[in-house]
Structure formats: structure tokens, C-alpha cells
Amino acid sequence: MSNKILPADFCNRISAQIPEDAADLLAVLDTPPPVSIRINPQKLQDYAAGIPMLWHQEGYYLFERPSFTIDPLFHAGAYYVQEASSMVIVNFLETEKYEKILDLCAAPGGKSTLLATAMQQDTVLISNEVIRARAGVLSENMTKWGSPNVIVTNNDPRHFGALQSYFDLIVIDAPCSGEGMFRKDLDSRNEWSLENVAICAARQMRIVADVIPALAAGGHIIYSTCTFSAAENEELIQQVLQAFPEMELSPVVLDERWGLVSSEINGVSNSAYRCYPHKLKGEGFFVCRLQKKGVKPAKEEIFISSKNARNQQNSSKKDAKKTPFPEKEMKRFLREYAVENIEMYEDNLFYLTPQVKETLKDLARFHFIKKGILIGKIQGKDFNPAHEWALCPEVATDLPIIDLDLPQALDYLRKNDLPNDTELINGWALARYEGVNLGWIKVTPQRLKNHFPVNWRIKHL
Secondary structure, three states: OOOOOOOHHHHHHHHHHOOOOHHHHHHHOOOOOOEEEEEOOOOOOOOOOEEEOOOOOOEEEEOOOOOHHHOHHHHOOOEEEOOOHHHHHHHHOOHHHOOEEEEOOOOOOHHHHHHHHHOOOOOEEEEEOOOHHHHHHHHHHHHHHOOOOEEEEOOOHHHHHHEOOOEEEEEEEOOOOOHHHOOOOOHHHHHOOHHHHHHHHHHHHHHHHHHHHHEEEEEEEEEEEOOOOHHHOHHHHHHHHHHOOOEEEOOOOOOHHHOOEEEEEOOEEEEEEEEOOOOOOOOOEEEEEEEEOOOOOOHHHOOEOHHHHHOOOOOOHHHHOOOOOOOHHHHHHHHHOOOOOEEEEOOEEEEOOHHHHHHHHHOOOOOEEEEOEEEEEEEOOEEEEOHHHHOOOOOOOOOOEEEOOHHHHHHHHOOOOEEOOOOOOOEEEEEEEOOEEEEEEEEOOOEEEEOOOHHHOOOOO
């Protein structure tokens, strides 16, 4: 089968599922997909080269797909390239209610960056990905975004069941058969089958069941997929409600002008929504919000099962070892630039908000990929600031700046050193492009030594 041909079984099911609209939906899947981004309001105020989105004030459609690789703002985390329909989940959030958020299947980071921007300042986001390689990509994108109250973990969903009644919001963007991506990812058409839909539905049920114990009473689960299959969407939600009587639907009323199609589950209106690409400017998407009945218990009643915790992936024992600040010059550097909430683990210094510090204790046996903001590392007598620090607007303040034009910025992103035509003689400074930090430069009298991460460098232009 050519990967340009829609599977026959899929077409037949769509024809039965939405007979009045089937022809329009199938036709639009063979048209070019729209390109959309969501800006980081800590780094950009708007995006003049785009058209504002209806359902997310920070979302924009682009007139054409640019080469993001050669845009320094992309590498600096000033925006995230995200499919438009998936941004609708911002309208399902009640952020004032959430102290702890879990994004369970988070890679590559679209929903986690959205949550990190939308959540309250003292909320902590645990952004998790079970696949190790994808967890690395997730950590990179969260580093670029620069939010300090984020912890990235690499754990199986079942491990979170040990955190009884811990999270106020759990977002589950469940692995699915991917029908909603048939327009963007032609290869996914060859991977689709009715058997795979059934396999996905069974896996989704296991994932949801694993984390329901970790949801606090009164808390929300936002469940989403990028598929049109009822077996992975409405029918899955019905199974969850039947298996877990403590869960109930939590309807959300959205603006009808946006073009989303409301789904009725168990006779409840507006209990879920579908995005169809022939009805709005986006890909296929399904979203539903559930709520656990009851009232959230007091903090001291939250119970973490030590038996289950022992079965979790072991975190590095190095994290628990603390040593005093060894260098007077390093102390002076940090004091001069007013960085507070510094914690030291061996030779690494982290910026940890009180909320993150508390959460790390609760998740002591989990496998961390990223926690808070890495400020830097002591190597011998030297203190080398970390790239994470440069990209976090909240703590990378009052530091020396070297503004770069576009050719210089691209040279910097290639990991090339730059000639020193500044008045600075030596020391550390931030490379900046159009008001947004790119990373660190170590100034010497003759040149600006490039400290952009080697594994992030642009290899080809």
C-alpha cells in the first residue's frame, strides 16, 4: 500500500461514524496541514508573522512553514511549534485549583510547555515520559522553555500509583492509533489497522487505571488523543467511569464558533469534544475532562506507599549527597547576580523553588531527568554556569549581555567562537538575540568563547 492512500478499513469506519461528513473529512486529510506555534510569554509578547488563534491567546497560525532551524528564537525557547487543535486543552484548566500537576505522557513537550505557562506561580509540574530517549527530548524542550517549577521524570505510569491522592491535575495525552495525524504523517497510514486500534484502547485503559489512585479528591484528569476512534475516546471514557465509580464527567462549555464538535457521554452534554480538520484549522483531536468525587484531603493525610515506591525506578543516590559551597569566588559570583534558592548536590548547583524542593522529597525514589533549574557546576577552582540558567528568565537577570545580530547568532548556534569587539575583557556574559537569551559566552580579550551545548548545535544550514 502506498503511504498516500488512506486505509480502506479506516475509510469504511469513518463513513459509518459520521456519514454526513465522511467525504469532507477524508478529502481534507489529503490537503496540506496548517502550521501553528505557541509563544512563550516570558520571552515574546506576540508574533507579528502569524494569525492569532481563536482558542488560545498565545497560539498563532503561520502563513507558511519556515525553516525553524535557522531561527535563533526557536532555539531560545521563545515559541513552541505545536499542532493547533491540541492547544484547546488550555480551556479545560482550572489553574487556581492545582498545586501539583502531572503530565503523564509528556514527550516531546507541547502540553507540558502549555501547562508550565498557564499554571499558577507556586504550582509544580511533573513532566513524565516513559521512553528514555523521548524523555531526553522532553527535558531539552522544557529547558528551552525556562520554567523553574518543572521536574522531568522517566517513569512508568504505574509508578505514580504509589502517590496516593497527590496530584490535583493529571494530563494524559494517551498513545493512540494516530488517525488524527494522517494528514501530517503519511507514514502513520501504513502503520494503522483495526487490530492496532484495539491494542491502543487496551493500553490507554491500563494507563488511566494506573494513575487514578494518584489523583486527589476533587482533582481533574484531562484525557486526550489524536485519533477519531470512538474505541479510544468516548467508549474508553465509559469504561473508566464503569471501572472507577469515584470518577465522574466534568463538562466544559466551549465557544461554538471555534468549530469543535461536542460529544455526549452517558447522556451528559459537553462531556467531551472532537476536533475535525474539515471543521476547524487543525488536526484530529479528542479531549475529555474527568473529576474525582469528594474533597481533597489535608496534606498530612496524603499517603505514599513505601512498598510501591520500592518498585519504582531507582533515582541517583548522588542527589542526596550535599556538600558546602567550596569556592569564595563562586559565592561572590552568585551573590553579585542575586540568585537565591540555591541548593548544591555534589558539584552541581540548582535553583530550586520551595515548592520544587518539597516535591523532590516526595518523589525521592523516582528517576529524575531534570529538576528545577541547573545553575552551574564547580570544576576544580572554576564555576561554569549552566545553559539552563541562561534560558530561565526568572533567574537569569542582571547579568552581562552581549547582543548578537542574526549572522552572529547563527554562528553562535553552530558552536563557533566569535571575535571580541565588545568593551568586556573577561568573565561570563549572556549571548542574546532580539532580547532573548541564547546561552553563555566566556569573554577573553581576543574572542568570545562559545559555551552553547555541543549536542544542541546546528550542524547543517
